[in-house]
Amino acid sequence: MVLFAVVPGKSYYAIQFRDIPPEYILGGACLACAHKGPVNRSMIERRWGPAEDLRFVDRRLRCTSCGNGDHNRFIIFGRRA
Template sequence: MKHRRSIELQPPAGYAIETERQALATLPQWFVMHARCRACRHQTPIERRDVIRRCGDTLSLATLARRLTCRGCGNRSGNLLLLEKLPRD
């Protein structure tokens, strides 16, 4: 959907990320990962290379989200894995 000034209001159809099927190895490089705690709202970036080194590149994003632990309050349930798309020129 385009705005009257040709600004994209929604991402293109091919950019939807399915967390159950998407693995770290197949996630495009222009996506940055962040973790957010539902209890204390603490948010931190996740370094993809560190996760791949520790868990392997076949780890799905849904499994990674279930493994997140907050470093602020120690919460282990319901934490969010957020994906941010970097601008590409």
């Protein structure tokens, strides 16, 4: 699921961690191999802060499948029950 579906009225470049409701599981998507997987949201928020734009942090994402570190994006991986 794309982030702007969960945060209506904001484009990807304007979404911050605090904009995403806590019941959603944050994930990452690899541009190179299309692998998708969950990320540790609490660890990322502790390091970068809840007011940080996702577009600045997604530069640090690295695919666990192929190792790609370029042009990866955050996605909504799922929702907690």
